[in-house]
Amino acid sequence: MPLRRTLVVVGLLAMVAIVGCSRLTFVKPRFKSDFHSTAPDYAVRDDPRDAQRIMAIDQVAVAQQAMQAGRLDEAEVHARAALKADPKSSDAYTLLAMIRDHSGRTAEAGELYAKALAFAPTRGVALNNYGAWLCSNGRAAESIPLFKRAVADPGYSTPAAAVANAGSCELKLGQDALAAAYLAQALQLDPQNPVGLEAMAESRYRAGQYMEARAFSERRLAVAPPSVKVLQLASQIEQKLGDTAAAARYVQRIATEFPQQQRAVPTGDASH
Numbered sequence: 001m002p003l004r005r006t007l008v009v010v011g012l013l014a015m016v017a018i019v020g021c022s023r024l025t026f027v028k029p030r031f032k033s034d035f036h037s038t039a040p041d042y043a044v045r046d047d048p049r050d051a052q053r054i055m056a057i058d059q060v061a062v063a064q065q066a067m068q069a070g071r072l073d074e075a076e077v078h079a080r081a082a083l084k085a086d087p088k089s090s091d092a093y094t095l096l097a098m099i100r101d102h103s104g105r106t107a108e109a110g111e112l113y114a115k116a117l118a119f120a121p122t123r124g125v126a127l128n129n130y131g132a133w134l135c136s137n138g139r140a141a142e143s144i145p146l147f148k149r150a151v152a153d154p155g156y157s158t159p160a161a162a163v164a165n166a167g168s169c170e171l172k173l174g175q176d177a178l179a180a181a182y183l184a185q186a187l188q189l190d191p192q193n194p195v196g197l198e199a200m201a202e203s204r205y206r207a208g209q210y211m212e213a214r215a216f217s218e219r220r221l222a223v224a225p226p227s228v229k230v231l232q233l234a235s236q237i238e239q240k241l242g243d244t245a246a247a248a249r250y251v252q253r254i255a256t257e258f259p260q261q262q263r264a265v266p267t268g269d270a271s272h
Contacts, residue, residue: 124156
């Protein structure tokens, strides 16, 4: 039974194709984020001598399934049960952090991502997630080494997520050349990586290469539902290319798809 449940977890992760995901990654749909958070991944190991650890894995699996279905309260109950069974479960802390992120409790999420990393200091998923949180919360310079360490983890199944995050974060730091190198690498690893495509569109826009920016923007829109920022950038690109009708259509999409977040679309350089 424990082995079967562990296999269920692997199968569940393989089906994670939610908005803004790379393979085996989880990114919350319709929530503001410029980065990939990555769900726990598991090797199939069955250790009957460690019943508590197996119980924790079981609870993490159920918690993750509930979170994917949007049942955050239920997910938290099972994540906490996992921690009760194994107080050092990095995966349980990761899921609790994601739940806090979903709920807008950003500071708490950061503390939980940090705990997840403390219990798994070489694990790619923990390094990537805490790095993404740092970069999203004004600590961009601290995040780049974590992304590099995440990619160095041979067991990390989604290195494109960390590389794309590094590129997006370098763009935020104003390091456009470094950002472009990271983003090109990320898109080699995963041509449909939404973070990489969005950041590359912005990078090309900043460089005044508007046709390339449009191509990356259209690719981004094709792989996952947009955020307000994605639609704003698409509108800005079309303005630069002189297609005011297309620019207006993107603004209208913001009004239709994000009525609570609508605001004027700037016409100057895109901010990150």
